Amino acid sequence: xxxxxxxxxxxxxxxxxxxxxxxxxxxxxxxxxxxxxxxxxxxxxxxxxxxxxxxxxxxxxxxxxxxxxxxxxxxxxxxxxxxxxxxxxxxxxxxxxxxxxxxxxxxxxxxxxxxxxxxxxxxxxxxxxxxxxxxxxxxxxxxxxxxxxxxxxxxxxxxxxxxxxxxxxxxxxxxxxxxxxxxxxxxxxxxxxxxxxxxxxxxxxxxxxxxxxxxxxxxxxxxxxxxxxxxxxxxxxxxxxxxxxxxxxxxxxxxxxxxxxxxxxxxxxxxxxxxxxx
Amino acid sequence: xxxxxxxxxxxxxxxxxxxxxxxxxxxxxxxxxxxxxxxxxxxxxxxxxxxxxxxxxxxxxxxxxxxxxxxxxxxxxxxxxxxxxxxxxxxxxxxxxxxxxxxxxxxxxxxxxxxxxxxxxxxxxxxxxxxxxxxxxxxxxxxxxxxxxxxxxxxxxxxxxxxxxxxxxxxxxxxxxxxxxxxxxxxxxxxxxxxxxxxxxxxxxxxxxxxxxxxxxxxxxxxxxxxxxxxxxxxxxxxxxxxxxxxxxxxxxxxxxxxxxxxxxxxxxxxxxxxxxxxxxxxxxx
Numbered sequence: 001x002x003x004x005x006x007x008x009x010x011x012x013x014x015x016x017x018x019x020x021x022x023x024x025x026x027x028x029x030x031x032x033x034x035x036x037x038x039x040x041x042x043x044x045x046x047x048x049x050x051x052x053x054x055x056x057x058x059x060x061x062x063x064x065x066x067x068x069x070x071x072x073x074x075x076x077x078x079x080x081x082x083x084x085x086x087x088x089x090x091x092x093x094x095x096x097x098x099x100x101x102x103x104x105x106x107x108x109x110x111x112x113x114x115x116x117x118x119x120x121x122x123x124x125x126x127x128x129x130x131x132x133x134x135x136x137x138x139x140x141x142x143x144x145x146x147x148x149x150x151x152x153x154x155x156x157x158x159x160x161x162x163x164x165x166x167x168x169x170x171x172x173x174x175x176x177x178x179x180x181x182x183x184x185x186x187x188x189x190x191x192x193x194x195x196x197x198x199x200x201x202x203x204x205x206x207x208x209x210x211x212x213x214x215x216x217x218x219x220x221x222x223x224x225x226x227x228x229x230x231x232x233x234x235x236x237x238x239x240x241x242x243x244x245x246x247x248x249x250x251x252x253x254x255x256x257x258x259x260x261x262x263x264x265x266x267x268x269x270x271x272x273x274x275x276x277x278x
Numbered sequence: 279x280x281x282x283x284x285x286x287x288x289x290x291x292x293x294x295x296x297x298x299x300x301x302x303x304x305x306x307x308x309x310x311x312x313x314x315x316x317x318x319x320x321x322x323x324x325x326x327x328x329x330x331x332x333x334x335x336x337x338x339x340x341x342x343x344x345x346x347x348x349x350x351x352x353x354x355x356x357x358x359x360x361x362x363x364x365x366x367x368x369x370x371x372x373x374x375x376x377x378x379x380x381x382x383x384x385x386x387x388x389x390x391x392x393x394x395x396x397x398x399x400x401x402x403x404x405x406x407x408x409x410x411x412x413x414x415x416x417x418x419x420x421x422x423x424x425x426x427x428x429x430x431x432x433x434x435x436x437x438x439x440x441x442x443x444x445x446x447x448x449x450x451x452x453x454x455x456x457x458x459x460x461x462x463x464x465x466x467x468x469x470x471x472x473x474x475x476x477x478x479x480x481x482x483x484x485x486x487x488x489x490x491x492x493x494x495x496x497x498x499x500x501x502x503x504x505x506x507x508x509x510x511x512x513x514x515x516x517x518x519x520x521x522x523x524x525x526x527x528x529x530x531x532x533x534x535x536x537x538x539x540x541x542x543x544x545x546x547x548x549x550x551x552x553x554x555x556x557x558x559x560x561x562x563x564x
Contacts, residue, residue, distance in 0.1 A: 066370075079389055080382045087368045087379055144366025145379070148428065151328045152383035153355040159383075268348060273330035 005029055005036045007043060014044035081162060087145070088137050088163045099129050099171060103178040110182045110189075118240045119182050119189060124227050126175045126192035131199040131216055131223075133167040139212030140274065150273050157267040160204075168200065191244040194252035199223055201259035208269035279306045282466040283436060285338035288326060297322040298333065299490040305436075309462035311477035311498070312470040313551055314487035320470045321363055321440055323487065327468065328360045328438045341435050341466075356385070359434035363441050363470075365425035367413045373400060373424045374409040380428040399427040403457055419450030426457060437467040443476055455479055474548040486551060488558040498547050505545030505553050510536040520556050 005013070005026050012018040013026050030036055065073070065082070072082035102125055110119030138160055140146045150156055175196070179189045199219050206215035230242040242248045281304035288301040297319050314320045325331040327338065329345045337346060343353040367376055377396045386392040400409045403423040413421060422442055429437060439458065443451045451473075459480055461467055471477065477484050477498055484501050486494040494501055512530045515522045519532035533549050534556075536542065 078387070080387045080392075083375075083379055083382055087371070144368060146366070147330065147362040148360060148365065148380060148425075149383055151330050151355055151358060151360045152380070153352055153385050154383045155352075271348075271351070272332060273325060 003029070004033065005039070007039065010036070010040050011043050014040060014048065084159065084162055085166045087143075088166060096170065096174075099133070099174055102129065103174060107178050107181045110185070117185070117188060117238065118191065118244055119185050120241060120244075122178065122182065122189070123192045123195075123241075123244055124224075126178070127196035127199050127223065128220055129175065130168055130171040130196045131203050131220055133171045134164050134200050135203055135212065135216035137163040137167050139207075141213055147273070150271070155267075156270040156272070160270050164200075164204070172196065188240075188244070191240075191249060194249050194256060195223070195243055198252040198256040198259065201256050201263060205259040205262040205266065207274070208266045212274055281306055283327065283338065283340050283468070285327070286336060288323070288333045288336035288338060290322060290326065290331065290333045292322070296490050298326065298336075301336070301487075301490070301492050303485060303492060303495060305466050305468060306483070307462075307464060307466050308482040309458060309467040309469055309480045310483040310485060311481035312468060312485050312487065313472070313474065313477060314470075315555065317489075318487040319490040320487055322490075324360075324438050324440050324468065324470055328358060329354050330360075354436075356432070357435045359429035359431070359437040361422075361425050361429045361437075361439045361442055363444075365422070365428075367421065367424070369414045370412065372410050372412055373405055373416065373420075373427075376413055376424060377428045377431060381431045384432050386432070395431055399430045400424075402430060402460075403427040404453070417450075419446050419453065422446065422450075422454065423457065426454075426461075430461065433465075435465050437461055437465055439467065439469045441470050441472065443471060443473055474546075474551050478547045484547075486554050486558075488555055491558070493558040494554045501550040501554065502545055502547045503550065505533065505549035507542060508536065508553060509533050509543045509545045509549050510540035511543050512540065516540075521552055 009018055009022060009026060013023070013030075018026060030040065066086060069079075069082045069086045072085060073079055077085070103122075106119070106122040106125045109121045136142050138146070143149065149159065172193070175192060179192075182189045203216035203219040206219065209215070210218065226243060227241055234241060243252065283303075283305035285304075286302045288298050289296075290298040299319075301319075301323060312320050312323070322331065326333050327340070329351050337344070339345075340354045341357050343357070344350040345354045368379070371379065374396055377399060378392060381392045381396055386395060397406070397409070400406055403426050405420060405423055405427065408416065408420065413424060416424065426439075426442065429439070442458070443454050446454060455476065458467065458469060462480070469476065469480065481498055484494070484496065484498050485492055486501070494504070510516070510532050512522075512532055515524075515530050516532040516534075516537065518534060518537060520534035522530050522532040522534075525531050531543065532540075533552055
């Protein structure tokens with residue numbers, strides 16, 4: 001090997017002041033030249049050099065982030081928050097695929113069955129998706145690291161809210177896209193939004209008392225029961241189901257606000273284990 | 279020695295089960311073993327001490343902090359390492375990513391500091407070479423070591439280990455014992471186990487639980503001494519023995535109240551444990 005990095009360049013390299021393209025040449029050369037690495041060690045402050053190797057090692061060890069994490073970081077989410085979200089089970093492709101399939105089905109039904117002024121099947125299913133998504137994002141039965149998570153210093157409610165906001169953002173976004181695919185219904189196609197918020201907030205607010213599986217199951221069941229009852233009580237096929245009327249939307253908004261308030265009052269209960277004690 | 283963990287009168291009912299019944303204990307630095315049969319309340323006690331479950335009655339402190347308040351609970355959690363009985367993993371994470379995830383939950387938000395800590399604990403549990411491997415591709419013993427590494431993040435002063443050697447082969451168990459012994463230097467470790475060998479090899483103190491109550495608290499030698507004069511050899515199984523089994527030499531080893539003139543044997547920790555459980559059973563029945 002006839003060419004070696006000059007002492008002046010090595011000193012600049014050690015100080016982190018060597019600039020490209022000489023820096024690139026020095027990088028490439030140092031990986032294959034023991035003599036220059038020795039010379040670099042002689043001209044460098046050993047503490048700074050060790051710190052540099054440590055930094056390099058740490059970078060090489062650092063996990064290669066997945067698609068979701070990279071996307072979150074790119075839109076401004078802090079790296080550590082993105083890692084927490086990457087561990088959220090429902091933000092994985094399989095679950096999101098199921099959500100998209102349900103939405104495609106209900107949107108397809110909205111196009112095929114124009115029996116009224118509302119896309120009833122879509123409006124009935126869309127609120128259940130965020131409820132299910134949030135319910136599946138934590139709890140001893142669904143989060144494999146739940147037991148370690150609950151005794152960590154990070155408050156359980158904070159982690160729950162981080163995951164809830166992320167899941168709601170994704171699922172409500174998909175619901176919104178599905179609504180755009182039903183332009184003939186106009187704003188009536190958005191009548192799922194307030195019930196979705198009401199169901200999700202109620203499911204969470206009941207979780208400390210009923211548990212993370214029973215609470216959302218009961219809320220989802222109650223929603224289905226409400227729709228079936230409203231269907232029986234309505235006076236004609238063209239009349240919207242009660243939850244999708246103006247009055248129904250108002251009730252949904254009130255329920256969402258009350259449930260959110262209750263959830264906030266019960267926030268410390270999410271900091272303790274919710275499962276069988278024995 | 280001043281106790282680092284001190285509990286008094288801890289009680290917890292779950293449905294119709296009295297999971298903890300007036301449990302009091304004091305832990306000091308070093309490894310304390312927690313022995314007991316299934317359903318004795320060991321896991322419940324560990325969850326209470328790890329601040330996952332609140333007790334119905336009683337109080338305890340960990341390293342001077344009272345977890346009865348929200349602030350105290352958080353202070354305890356900052357000093358706690360917890361390895362649950364069946365640690366779960368996100369299957370797609372590598373060993374590094376998983377420990378990194380736990381480090382974030384432990385409030386390490388600075389990436390550089392956190393990654394140095396992750397590397398340190400993975401080195402400590404001997405997994406430096408596989409830190410980039412997906413957890414689903416690691417053996418059971420390695421997964422347990424990943425979970426132990428996660429528990430060691432932040433150098434906790436109180437380490438709670440719930441049956442960490444279950445399901446490990448003898449070589450992995452020995453390796454894990456080395457790690458626990460190392461972890462017990464300078465910190466308080468509470469080790470729940472079914473293996474009396476774990477206690478004999480690792481622990482300076484031992485607690486025996488049955489039916490939610492503490493039945494013994496002392497040194498392993500004191501537990502062994504409970505069986506002094508209550509273990510004997512015979513050519514046939516002695517019907518008066520609490521337990522008896524044929525040994526490799528063809529003679530029977532009996533535990534209980536020996537008949538007059540019986541050939542007494544040197545007791546083991548397991549003999550002391552069995553007799554303590556038997557005494558507890560008699561007391562419960564009474």
